Amino acid sequence: MTMDAILDDTSEVKCDVLVIGGGTAGPMAALKAKLKNPKANVILLEKANVKRSGAISMGMDGLNNAVIPGYATPEQYVKEITIANDGIVDQKPVLKYAENCYDIIQELDSFGIRFLKNENGDFDVKKVHHIGTYVLPMPNGDTVKRALYRQLRRARLLISNRYMATRLLTAKDGRIAGAIGVNTRTGEFLVVRAKAVILCMGAAGRLGLPTSGYMYGTYENAANSGDGYAMAYHAGAKLANLECFQINPLIKDYNGPACAYVAGPFGAYTANNMGERFIECDYWSGQMMLEFFNELQSGKGPVFLKMDHLHEKTVEEISKTLHNVERPTRGHFHDGRKTDYAKDMVEMHISEIGFCSGHSASGVFVDEFARTTVPGLYAAGDMANVPHNYMLGAFTNGAIAGEHAMGYADDVELADFDAADVALERERVMAPTKREDGIPPNQIEYKTRRLVNDYLQPPKVTKKYHLGQQRFAEVREDLEQGMMVRNSHELLRSLEAASILDCADMAAHASLFRTESRWGLYHLRSDYPEKDNENWFCHALLGKENGKMVSEKHAVSDYVVPIAEDEKDLYDKQRVAASAS
Amino acid sequence: MPLAEQPSTVPVVVDNDKCIADKGCRVCVDVCPLDVLRISDMSNKAYMAYDECWYCMPCEVDCPTQAVTVNIPYLLK
Amino acid sequence: MSELFEAYGDLEDFEDRLASDDPGERRVAVMELGDFGEPAAIALLAKSLEDADAGVRTQAAVSLGEYDGAEAAAALAKAIVDDDENVAQAAAHSMAELKDPDSADPLLPIVGHANAFVRAAALRALRELRRPDTLKAALDALNDSDAKVRTEAVGVIGFMKLEEAIPALKAATTDEDGNVRRAAVSALAFSQLKTAVDTIIRAMRDPDWMVREIAAETIGKGEGSKEASEALMAAMADEYWQVRLKATRGLGRLKIAEAIELIGPGLAEDQAPNLRKETAAALGEIASPAGRGYLEPYNDDSDPDVRKNVRWALNRISASGAGVSGAS
Numbered sequence: 001m002t003m004d005a006i007l008d009d010t011s012e013v014k015c016d017v018l019v020i021g022g023g024t025a026g027p028m029a030a031l032k033a034k035l036k037n038p039k040a041n042v043i044l045l046e047k048a049n050v051k052r053s054g055a056i057s058m059g060m061d062g063l064n065n066a067v068i069p070g071y072a073t074p075e076q077y078v079k080e081i082t083i084a085n086d087g088i089v090d091q092k093p094v095l096k097y098a099e100n101c102y103d104i105i106q107e108l109d110s111f112g113i114r115f116l117k118n119e120n121g122d123f124d125v126k127k128v129h130h131i132g133t134y135v136l137p138m139p140n141g142d143t144v145k146r147a148l149y150r151q152l153r154r155a156r157l158l159i160s161n162r163y164m165a166t167r168l169l170t171a172k173d174g175r176i177a178g179a180i181g182v183n184t185r186t187g188e189f190l191v192v193r194a195k196a197v198i199l200c201m202g203a204a205g206r207l208g209l210p211t212s213g214y215m216y217g218t219y220e221n222a223a224n225s226g227d228g229y230a231m232a233y234h235a236g237a238k239l240a241n242l243e244c245f246q247i248n249p250l251i252k253d254y255n256g257p258a259c260a261y262v263a264g265p266f267g268a269y270t271a272n273n274m275g276e277r278f279i280e281c282d283y284w285s286g287q288m289m290l291e292f293f294n295e296l297q298s299g300k301g302p303v304f305l306k307m308d309h310l311h312e313k314t315v316e317e318i319s320k321t322l323h324n325v326e327r328p329t330r331g332h333f334h335d336g337r338k339t340d341y342a343k344d345m346v347e348m349h350i351s352e353i354g355f356c357s358g359h360s361a362s363g364v365f366v367d368e369f370a371r372t373t374v375p376g377l378y379a380a381g382d383m384a385n386v387p388h389n390y391m392l393g394a395f396t397n398g399a400i401a402g403e404h405a406m407g408y409a410d411d412v413e414l415a416d417f418d419a420a421d422v423a424l425e426r427e428r429v430m431a432p433t434k435r436e437d438g439i440p441p442n443q444i445e446y447k448t449r450r451l452v453n454d455y456l457q458p459p460k461v462t463k464k465y466h467l468g469q470q471r472f473a474e475v476r477e478d479l480e481q482g483m484m485v486r487n488s489h490e491l492l493r494s495l496e497a498a499s500i501l502d503c504a505d506m507a508a509h510a511s512l513f514r515t516e517s518r519w520g521l522y523h524l525r526s527d528y529p530e531k532d533n534e535n536w537f538c539h540a541l542l543g544k545e546n547g548k549m550v551s552e553k554h555a556v557s558d559y560v561v562p563i564a565e566d567e568k569d570l571y572d573k574q575r576v577a578a579s580a581s
Numbered sequence: 582m583p584l585a586e587q588p589s590t591v592p593v594v595v596d597n598d599k600c601i602a603d604k605g606c607r608v609c610v611d612v613c614p615l616d617v618l619r620i621s622d623m624s625n626k627a628y629m630a631y632d633e634c635w636y637c638m639p640c641e642v643d644c645p646t647q648a649v650t651v652n653i654p655y656l657l658k
Numbered sequence: 659m660s661e662l663f664e665a666y667g668d669l670e671d672f673e674d675r676l677a678s679d680d681p682g683e684r685r686v687a688v689m690e691l692g693d694f695g696e697p698a699a700i701a702l703l704a705k706s707l708e709d710a711d712a713g714v715r716t717q718a719a720v721s722l723g724e725y726d727g728a729e730a731a732a733a734l735a736k737a738i739v740d741d742d743e744n745v746a747q748a749a750a751h752s753m754a755e756l757k758d759p760d761s762a763d764p765l766l767p768i769v770g771h772a773n774a775f776v777r778a779a780a781l782r783a784l785r786e787l788r789r790p791d792t793l794k795a796a797l798d799a800l801n802d803s804d805a806k807v808r809t810e811a812v813g814v815i816g817f818m819k820l821e822e823a824i825p826a827l828k829a830a831t832t833d834e835d836g837n838v839r840r841a842a843v844s845a846l847a848f849s850q851l852k853t854a855v856d857t858i859i860r861a862m863r864d865p866d867w868m869v870r871e872i873a874a875e876t877i878g879k880g881e882g883s884k885e886a887s888e889a890l891m892a893a894m895a896d897e898y899w900q901v902r903l904k905a906t907r908g909l910g911r912l913k914i915a916e917a918i919e920l921i922g923p924g925l926a927e928d929q930a931p932n933l934r935k936e937t938a939a940a941l942g943e944i945a946s947p948a949g950r951g952y953l954e955p956y957n958d959d960s961d962p963d964v965r966k967n968v969r970w971a972l973n974r975i976s977a978s979g980a981g982v983s984g985a986s
Contacts, residue, residue: 003619003630013662043663050664052612052639112726112755119845121788121817142642143755150724153695159664162616184616190662212657215633216615222635223614253657267900267932269963277931280962309930311900313868329636333653437582489616489631604682608689645689645717 004487006187006433010426015041015158016409017402018179018194020165021228022046023054023221024391025381025398026200027148032402033198033409034155040406043192044157047164047184047492048223051149055202055221055358055382059142060391061325062262063115064135064284066105067098071125071133074098078561084285085361085387086518086531088241088539090557092368093386093397101396105136108395111147114140126265135261141325163190165227166495167425168197168235168377171415176235176376178417180425184492187433191422195409196376198401199364200394201228203246203382204503206496208352208457209449210255215442217255219248219351220382227495228383229355230502232364233549237372238541240365240385240554242510243523245458246356247289249303252349256327258305263318268307271345272300284388286360286520292350293458293521304345315342352449353457355503358394360522361387365541365554370401373543376412378405431480432494438484441494448475448501456504458524460511469508476501505549510542513551591629592636592652593618599648600626609640609649669698676702681711688714692721700725704733712742719745723752731761731783735768738776750779754786762789769795774804781810785817793818797826805835812838816845824849828857836866843869847876855880859889867898874901878908887914894920899930906933910940918944922952925964935963942971945978 016037019030022044030044046053067077077098082089105123109115116124116137126135138144152159163181169191171177178193205220216222233239249270251258260270261284270292272278278295281288295303307315319341323331339346357363363385370378378401381394389397432438455468479501485491516532517525539554595609602610603625610618610627618640619630627649634654641649652658667690675687688706691699703725706718719737722730734756737749753765761783768780781799784792792814799811812830815823830842843861846854858880861873874893877886886908893905894917906924909917921944923929924937938956941949953972959965 003622011662048614048616049611052643053614057614057635057637057639058642110757112757117817118847119813119816119841120819120848121785146724147755149693150695153666153693153724156666156695160662161611161664210657212654214654214656216635217654217657218635221614221637222633254653255657269931277961277963280966282966309932311867311898314900328638328642329651329653332636332651333658336653336658440584492616493633601682601685604680605686606682606689645685645720646713 004185004489006488006491010189010191012191012193013043014193014414015043016194017042017196017198017405018192019044019198019200019402020179021054021200021202021381022048022050022159022161023200023202023381024056024394025401026054026198027152028395028398029198029200029380029402029405030157031151031155032399033406034157036403036406037410040409042157043160043194044152045160045163045165045179045181045192047162049161050152050159052145053223055224056144056326056391057221058328059144059325060138061141061259061321062135062137063105063390063392064261065101065388065390065392066125066134066136067101068105068123068125068136069102075561077134079563079567080283081388082559082561082563083567084283087537087563088361088518088556089387090367091560092557093366095560096368096400097386097389097393097396100400101392104392104396104399108147111151113144113147114138135265137262137265137321138325139321142328164492164495165201165231166429168231169417169421170235170374171417173415174236174375175415176374177415180422182429182491182495183488185488187488187491189426193414195412195414196378196405198370198378198380198405199228199232199383200379200381200398201231201383203354203356203358204229204500205354205356206500207354207449207503207507208452209446210352211349212253212255215446215449219250219255219257220354220356224382225496225499226355226503227499228379229364229506230499232372232377232379232383233502233506233542233544235374235377236544237374237377238365238543239506240361240363240539240541242355242362242506242542243514243540244286244361244519245507245522246351246354246360246362247458247521248351248359249289249292249348250351251305251330251333252302252347254330254333255351256330258346258348259322259326260305262321263305263307266314266318267310268305268318270348271304271306273302273304274300275306275345284359286522288520289350289522290520290524296350303348305348306345307341308343308345310342312342352453353507355507356382357385357387358382358390359388360519361385365539369404370397371404376408376415429491429495432483432485433491435482435484438482439478441483441485441490441497444475444479444483445493445497445500448472448497448504451475452504452507456507456511458521460523460525462512462525462527465508465512469505472501472504472508506542509549510540510551513542514540589632590655591632592634592654593629593640594650594652595627596648596650597624597626599646601646601648602627606645608643608645612639612643614639667694669702672702676706681709681714684709684711684714685717688717688721692724697725697727697729700729700733704729704736707733707737707740712745715740715742715745716748719748719752722749723755726756726758726761728760728763731756732764735764735780738768738779739771739773746775750775750782753779753783756783757786759787759789762787762792766792766795769799774802774807777802777807778804778810781807781814785810785813788817790818790820793820793823797823800826800830805838808833808835808838809841812841812845816841819848821849821851824851824854828854831857831861836869839864839866839869840872843873843876847879850881855883855886859885862889862893867896867901870896870901871898871904874904874908878904878911882912887912887917890914891917891920899933903933903936906936906940910943913944915944915946915948918946918948918952922949925952925956931961931964934961935967938964938967938971942967942974945971945974947975950975
């Protein structure tokens with residue numbers, strides 16, 4: 001058999017709970033579902049291999065939203081997240097996360113995942129600023145995936161690697177019926193019937209093009225191509241606040257996180273070309289990114305991570321973490337550039353745009369039980385819109401989703417789906433394999449992402465957005481009518497290219513809908529530069545109705561943790577610039 | 582329209598003398614999140630078949646014989 | 659049709675593969691045993707530690723890291739004394755991931771091993787297991803000739819937070835090695851006994867700045883006393899800004915108004931930006947009008963972190979009432 005040849009076959013399996021995505025939230029969801037009902041069938045589907053897939057492939061260098069008794073309270077955390085998101089937050093899921101995450105930290109610790117502890121064996125939480133204390137470093141966080149995988153093997157979970165889910169199946173009454181997947185090595189089809197489905201498919205991190213031009217040199221794991229966003233959309237689930245893009249600070253060219261929050265407690269900070277601090281905002285938010293962006297554009301750019309004022313022993317300690325965990329090739333990169341942290345500042349930049357609730361707030365709309373608007377369909381992790389939930393949020397919300405989904409599955413029967421849906425999907429997926437001649441998926445993808453950079457990157461301009469939409473429509477026609485693949489690996493890439501184009505369309509549509517500016521750089525609209533609380537203090541939900549993309553306003557749920565008037569502008573107050581002198 | 586191949590120098594390099602893929606090892610191929618490594622039909626050793634690398638390192642770190650090196654892709658190094 | 663689900667394998671099949679003449683094939687089998695999931699794999703892995711091929715033994719030590727408990731620990735205790743350095747390193751790494759307290763028993767005998775690397779690794783593993791009956795071995799290890807072993811011993815003792823171990827930890831704060839002293843000072847943090855506090859205060863005059871830094875931090879987190887305040891104030895004359903920063907933070911947290919004159923100069927423009935920020939925050943914590951004079955010149959500082967903390971501090975001073983007369 002030639003490499004990655006395409007075979008023609010379909011099989012069907014049944015289960016109680018299907019979890020799609022084996023990165024961070026997915027394994028936790030699958031494990032919790034299985035532990036809740038050991039007799040039930042739980043399938044974990046992953047397009048790569050669960051061992052090392054997802055954003056935390058090489059572990060994580062720290063938690064930056066750990067709500068640990070004695071350092072922060074759930075209420076305090078909810079307040080901060082609410083304020084950092086300009087108030088557009090359903091607090092219940094955030095509170096639920098904050099109340100549960102300490103148990104999850106302890107559970108992860110019991111799995112053998114190492115958090116930083118002081119010499120008394122207590123978690124060594126680091127103070128970053130005086131509002132709250134949430135940073136817990138993980139200098140040995142490189143074993144996260146291994147430890148998780150070990151738990152899955154112990155629980156005898158059904159793990160299906162190298163199957164990429166392409167579409168969800170729904171019943172006539174709208175509830176979830178399962179999913180369709182395709183093998184990334186053989187092109188074989190798989191229909192999984194399930195009573196409940198949990199989407200844990202990560203960020204849409206391959207949306208913008210990195211400035212290096214290397215398509216896979218993305219901030220997010222490049223495997224996170226937004227497939228979950230696209231699938232949720234086509235299944236009729238609502239997606240919230242997609243216009244609140246993810247844009248992150250990073251090491252220029254390397255395009256990975258500089259992790260100022262890990263280096264920060266050691267005394268490192270973000271500085272301009274004069275070595276001076278310039279960031280006003282205390283919390284990672286769109287406002288902070290706007291300040292970063294403005295400095296880059298000003299004569300005081302570029303921006304750097306500054307460690308050269310620290311003692312060499314301190315720098316050694318920081319390097320140990322930065323070069324072993326999360327993105328360990330940071331060390332290779334700086335060696336190649338001959339950058340010595342103790343002597344040179346590290347040049348930083350901002351990332352390409354993406355969707356990711358892990359860092360911002362763009363994701364599938366969920367409630368405090370991780371339920372989407374489709375009955376039986378759940379979402380957790382970077383793709384579910386619990387704002388700023390990071391890795392610990394993926395674990396915690398994944399656990400919540402797993403338990404709730406199993407409870408749901410216990411009460412319902414498998415739903416029926418229309419066989420024609422499977423046939424139609426098969427036709428869509430296989431179309432590029434039937435062509436003898438055409439455009440390869442890498443060119444379709446490159447063009448989509450180049451257009452995303454040209455037209456969608458903030459500051460957002462209405463006219464540019466309209467042009468972008470026209471260009472996307474042209475690419476879509478090419479994708480649907482002219483894309484060609486030669487093997488199953490290219491077939492995988494072609495499916496990802498379709499997800500990316502769907503996300504580009506959603507990003508444009510969602511951004512045009514909200515006619516105001518909000519969340520700092522994330523939704524900075526040049527034609528509507530002001531925040532408009534009167535008309536836009538609400539979620540914007542995007543969905544698919546009668547085959548068309550639509551957006552609607554959705555009220556922010558009543559706060560469960562009240563925010564006093566003078567706290568609402570707490571961040572604005574702190575941001576007060578130096579008066580001219 | 583015929584397709585043209587564009588040359589690119591690949592970031593992941595395998596030392597064939599150390600690689601034990603011919604003994605049945607599939608670690609690097611398995612752990613790659615972008616599925617870009619394959620076993621060569623000719624040498625029975627692992628190699629990078631597709632230049633689509635996130636330079637994330639599991640292939641290097643998990644290799645039982647230290648046969649794999651991940652370099653930073655030329656365009657961004 | 660390709661395999662739908664990951665296989666779990668059966669042990670008999672593994673036994674066959676482990677009997678292969680080819681060390682490469684045995685190595686691959688041992689690797690896959692790591693993913694077997696059930697403790698039944700441990701015995702096969704333990705047997706592979708006797709393999710003639712060092713690569714197979716190394717892989718067995720790695721795979722054992724996926725298991726926990728007395729049987730896995732016993733195998734690792736054997737692997738770590740392997741003549742091959744790679745096997746020993748892999749065993750040390752796996753050992754550090756043990757969580758089950760039962761794992762402690764097979765580790766205790768090797769705490770007294772002739773090789774310092776083995777002793778340090780065994781202690782590092784014991785630390786997470788927190789078994790009170792390992793205290794004696796750890797206390798003995800405080801007299802070890804090797805500093806790394808002594809540092810690990812401090813960790814084992816510190817993690818248990820036992821009052822009976824305080825005298826030993828106090829003694830370790832005068833160890834000849836800086837890392838041991840640093841660990842010991844930090845390990846005493848749990849104790850609020852006056853004698854322990856006195857020891858930490860003494861460590862604030864340590865020749866190593868990193869020991870002074872951790873001592874200042876530890877004192878600053880404590881309940882406070884006249885002696886503690888005096889020591890923190892004395893640390894404000896330290897030549898390292900890192901130490902002064904921790905002292906500043908502590909004096910702020912303990913709200914020591916007498917220290918304002920010592921803290922205030924930390925805001926000067928020639929001071930490290932990190933210290934300037936901390937100074938403003940500490941003056942805000944103390945919230946005494948005496949801090950106002952130090953803060954006011956920097957209300958519009960060009961450093962946003964300094965400026966924010968200065969304004970926050972001035973607000974707190976005003977809000978505390980005492981500063982009302984000075985409000986402008």
